[in-house]
Amino acid sequence: MTNITSTKKAIAASAETVYAFLSDFNNLKELMPSKVVNWSSTTTSCAFTIDGMAHLNMAFGKNVENEKIEMISAGKNPFSYDLSTNINKMEGENCEVYILFNADMNPMLAMMAKKPLQNFVDILVERLQEKYK
Template identity: 45%
Template sequence: MKQIESENLIINNSQEKIYSFLSNFNNFGKLMPEQIINWQSTENTCSFTIKGMTDLSMQIKEKMPFHTIMIIPNGKTPFDFELKCSFVALESNKTESQLTFFADLNPMLSMMASKPLENFVNMLNIRLKQKAEEAGF
């Protein structure tokens, strides 16, 4: 299984607030790039279209309060994956955040998708930092 990690980012907000924001897919949609269209969500599930590519559905598999959120496919997907969102409190209002994408990719798909997936997890983590620090939750 291919493992793609975002950069570790330090976010100037509490671990609890960051976890609470990201553990609800209704908030998760606010972090998506413009290539994501037809976003629909509940607290624990979401579906969307990657413009010009495919439709995807995801669900929250597991929540470990304030530390980890595990996201998995919900229904048919081009490949099996897990997205792990991890948070570590450094101080009361300072949290380290990292997103890790685990994907079951064949060698051809791995060559084509690795860089876009790396860009995706980094972009999500950067947008989470921006949302937490600029606008607050």
Template identity: 35%
Template sequence: MTVIDNQVVVNRPVAEVYGFLADCNNHQQLMPEEAYNWSSTRDTASFAIKNMAKLSIKVNNRNENSEVVFGPSEKVPFDVTLRWRVEPQGDHATLASLVVEAELNMMMKMLAAKPLQKLVDAQVGKLKEILEK
């Protein structure tokens, strides 16, 4: 199992951060410039990333003010889970963590680990930037 993660403290209450992350429509704002052909509902998102395949994800589980778990909504070459976790840091701050868990063979890991880490880093950075405006 390959685990790729990053976290950030967002100066907003946990309910606000969770509310943003629980709606797939908001995730377009977290995507890097290389993402295009975005389509979403509250529970699903479909998009492509330059030099990568088209991706379709869905919400598998929501634990209010705690966690949102996403998985593929179409067949993919390897099992993958995206997990946003939020933890209160006092009344007005939240620790937000994005964890990607993927079943990658050695070859896929060599190809995918760096772009996945870049995606995770970009998303946590943009979350802080957007919510602290």
């Protein structure tokens, strides 16, 4: 199992606001890095290609209201994975967010994919932080 953790970012919005935004896959497109192409989404699932790497399909797993958004591999994917966005309440109308990406990849694929996936999850939290500045 390959485990990747994003940087933790303070978000200038409440946990409830961030949870509501991330609970709709249609909203995620605005957080995606430029290397994400062929984006399609509904409120409950999405599919996209990380240019030069893989086509991924995701759906919601077990979410915990205002605390955690779980996205799991759905449909055809090159490997099984889950992506959990953790939302920690802070004082006032602020929260802290970080992403855990867990993937079941063979060692060779893990070696090639780890850096692009690390970059992917870091960009997601950075763009979320920028959205609420």
